[in-house]
Amino acid sequence: MQPSAVANTTNLTASSSQFYNWQNYRCAYEVYQPINTTPEGIPLLLIHPIGVGLSRQFWQRFCRKWYNTGERNSIYNPDLLGCGESDMPHIAYTPSDWAEQLQYFLQTVVRKPVIVVVQGGLLPVAFALVQKESNLIARLVLSGPPAWALMTNKSPKWQQKVLWNLLDSPFGSAFYRYARTPKFLHSFSTRQLFASENSVDTEWLNTLVAGAENPASRHAVFSFLAGFWRQDYISFLTSIQQPTLAVVGETASSISQERKKQTPDERLAHYLACLPQGRGIKIIGRNVLPYESTAEFVTAITPFINEVS
Template sequence: MQQLSSTTASPAQFYTWDNYRCAYEVHQPINATPEGIPLLLIHPIGVGLSRQFWQRFCREWYNAGHRNLIYNPDLLGCGESDKPHVAYTPSDWAKQLQHFLQTVVQKPVILVVQGALFPVAIELVQREALFIAALVLSGPPAWAVITKQSPKWQQKLTWNLLDSPFGNLFYRYARRKEFLRSFSIRQLFASSDAVDEEWLNTLIAGAENTQTRYAVFSFLAGFWRQDYSQAISSIKQPTLVVVGETASSISQAGKKESPDERLADYLASLPQGQGIKVTGRNVPPYESTAEFVKDITPFIDEVSKS
């Protein structure tokens, strides 16, 4: 495969959904014609996280010689998209991406989704199946978490607690560099050395606007925690499950599950599921970027040829 030097990313572009201004960027290879099925990236939700999470992946994707267009949007409440003071659900973000597919992309894509944003991909597949050629699930939640309904009263109580002066103070504390480093080492990365300045500075910059807290609080409140077992078993598209060799779960419900058990549970439910393990813990596209790109390539190539 021809080695391409780098990627060209468009400046932030914008579209309107539900009267909100939503940001995205398009990546393409330098000095080469795009080819293959485009990738649509879904970034994780957390303090300072946005589409910037995927920059390292995009660089490595083109450095490895791939030519797929990459669509990298900011979900509502994150990055350069509008940040209304609302409680966000996976359905809200799926509707946003559905509109994005219909009006901007206008062709089938391969969804690459990080972590506990898998419910957004599930809802999007249910709404717009013809636009989804395949899915890559990077570090999906523990099976015990993704198949358990969180009580609605508990979700609402947590949201109300966070959506308060206390929550505002907590967010200001959580965006400090020391906290971000500590949390990343404890919960996200296998190697503390991988929690580098690029990672921390990106999070600090992303959390500078405190209005980003509403998306984070929505995630922490657990509005994404539902029983998705039936919906997962109805995904007809080819799906690659990528799990870190030291994958863990923040939730108590998933703490005893091994990476092999997580893979087995997903593959037992997905009609067209495949699974691989990669070096790292819970954020393989960032911590083990080159290996992640190399290991998902055969799946992407196979889908593109079918």
């Protein structure tokens, strides 16, 4: 297994991709290490968000900045099933499915404890992974955790099924063809993800367009939109014994339709009230902090990571 060296690299290529088999599916990942030095500390396991064109490429800026600031942890960056270079079966994905994939990845590829860094709405995958493989999770960093209403209100199974069936249809295929255009991606990113429209740059849009080129990538996206991840996670939060850092953007917003808008401070307070060893911090940015506010995000999490290094 040859790790990728990204400390001074502006572009990471598919030639550094590696693969493993899980349940007869081919799954991709990369391993990053600092250039010309020995890795130190507990490795990081990155969990990318789900969305049109999103994959492990989401973490490229973070990885570059991490090593450019002198940090030396190894980084494991996998593509979840249905995304990136991993296989894209036509199934309805649940957080448990992705957690089982990552559990196998930890057991067979990493084979040592990690610090999980999870982005946004994939937080339920991290919860499920802690439930399944707690001994291999040392700490957790929650980047832009979802609004509290989304994490405590379970959507009805019938509703999930109706939404999935609607999306998993010719209508959904047509919608996905439009959703992967630069025009839509720019509009959605500006409205829902970034604090500044200027941050929605060519690198971001080109990465999403390339990631959504394979129409089979729609199944993971539609699974997320159908809400298979929506349930009450309070019991999961209160059971996490690992130290956990929640990082929230100063202008964080939500896809929730709740009439009462939740402030970032309120969001942090809800999480910290439930996490037995929780801490929280706000930084500039909105909902995709490792990409939009990369330097600030690295600065925010480094002390927490280095406590066990």
